[in-house]
Amino acid sequence: MKELPSSSPVRQDHAAVESRVVIGAFIDMYRTHRSAANDVFCDINGGVRPWRLFEFGDQQWFPPILREAETAYLATAYRVFPVLARGWAERIATVLPQGEPAEILDLCSGSGGAMPMILGELSKRGYEVRAKLTDLHPHPKSVSHAQIEWLTEPVDATQVPPMLTGVRTMFSAFHHFPPEAAQAILRDAFERRRTICIFESGCGTLLGVAAMFWVPLAVLALMPFVRPFRWAYLLFTYLIPVIPVTIFWDGIVSKLRVYSPQQLQKLTAVLEAPDYAWEIGQIKVGGLPDRLPYLLGRRVP
Ligand SMILES: C[S@@+](CC[C@H](N)C(=O)[O-])C[C@H]1O[C@@H](n2cnc3c(N)ncnc32)[C@H](O)[C@@H]1O
Numbered sequence: 001m002k003e004l005p006s007s008s009p010v011r012q013d014h015a016a017v018e019s020r021v022v023i024g025a026f027i028d029m030y031r032t033h034r035s036a037a038n039d040v041f042c043d044i045n046g047g048v049r050p051w052r053l054f055e056f057g058d059q060q061w062f063p064p065i066l067r068e069a070e071t072a073y074l075a076t077a078y079r080v081f082p083v084l085a086r087g088w089a090e091r092i093a094t095v096l097p098q099g100e101p102a103e104i105l106d107l108c109s110g111s112g113g114a115m116p117m118i119l120g121e122l123s124k125r126g127y128e129v130r131a132k133l134t135d136l137h138p139h140p141k142s143v144s145h146a147q148i149e150w151l152t153e154p155v156d157a158t159q160v161p162p163m164l165t166g167v168r169t170m171f172s173a174f175h176h177f178p179p180e181a182a183q184a185i186l187r188d189a190f191e192r193r194r195t196i197c198i199f200e201s202g203c204g205t206l207l208g209v210a211a212m213f214w215v216p217l218a219v220l221a222l223m224p225f226v227r228p229f230r231w232a233y234l235l236f237t238y239l240i241p242v243i244p245v246t247i248f249w250d251g252i253v254s255k256l257r258v259y260s261p262q263q264l265q266k267l268t269a270v271l272e273a274p275d276y277a278w279e280i281g282q283i284k285v286g287g288l289p290d291r292l293p294y295l296l297g298r299r300v301p
Contacts, residue, residue, distance in 0.1 A: 071110030089121030
């Protein structure tokens with residue numbers, strides 16, 4: 001058969017079709033395996049795999065100044081990226097009682113995270129909400145806000161004292177809990193018929209993990225704007241750069257641990273009752289490469 005010259009429009013059309021097919025195949029392959037990272041690092045049927053990676057922020061020996069730097073950096077990052085808080089507030093609004101004041105009980109609050117912005121977003125939508133912040137390592141000086149109260153005693157998210165009422169929220173922290181503990185958190189909310197809202201600020205897909213490679217640069221850019229300001233943050237960012245390194249490592253590991261919607265379904269599958277409903281989905285946030293998994297659990301009439 002006579003070969004077409006490379007400049008022939010027919011041959012160029014063939015090349016274009018072939019490259020679209022190849023790109024399409026890659027996209028399909030990516031879609032099929034997008035939760036592969038979760039499945040490798042987190043076996044929700046058989047418990048924690050022996051090679052589950054550690055996060056510095058989870059270690060008892062990790063110096064408080066570095067742990068606070070991590071969560072203070074997160075709170076600052078939320079401020080420069082407000083669409084995230086908006087997306088979360090939109091979902092929280094769906095579980096709040098309309099026309100009456102509500103209280104949020106935030107678990108694993110770190111340095112307060114996006115709570116001031118979330119309360120602002122809820123207020124714009126007509127909800128009057130107060131928030132109680134809690135953590136295993138409370139950081140009460142991290143936020144000063146009229147509608148926010150910090151509980152100074154440590155609160156373990158896996159053993160929430162029953163007298164702490166309110167809509168339970170957890171942001172960027174559910175991945176810290178291996179499957180058994182994660183399920184215990186959901187079970188407690190389910191058995192006490194409390195509303196619970198779980199959100200993550202990243203996802204365990206390949207793109208989600210790849211996006212973490214910007215984080216060291218973001219830390220270098222944002223650390224001077226972290227509040228409350230501490231000279232130690234600058235010392236350990238620019239002179240002895242442990243803060244960018246530990247935040248980068250914990251960022252990568254946390255994305256690998258984030259529960260995918262399918263895994264969240266498995267965690268809630270045994271927690272079924274006619275008067276309690278789970279909603280599991282993904283939030284599309286402009287500027288982020290992939291959708292963010294979320295879970296809502298609430299009593300239904
Ligand atoms: C990645 S930070 C997230 C902080 C905050 N929610 C945010 O979005 O910025 C995770 C937080 O979970 C807290 N934490 C880890 N294990 C916990 C537990 N068992 N109970 C309560 N808090 C815990 C850590 O102390 C840390 O402040």
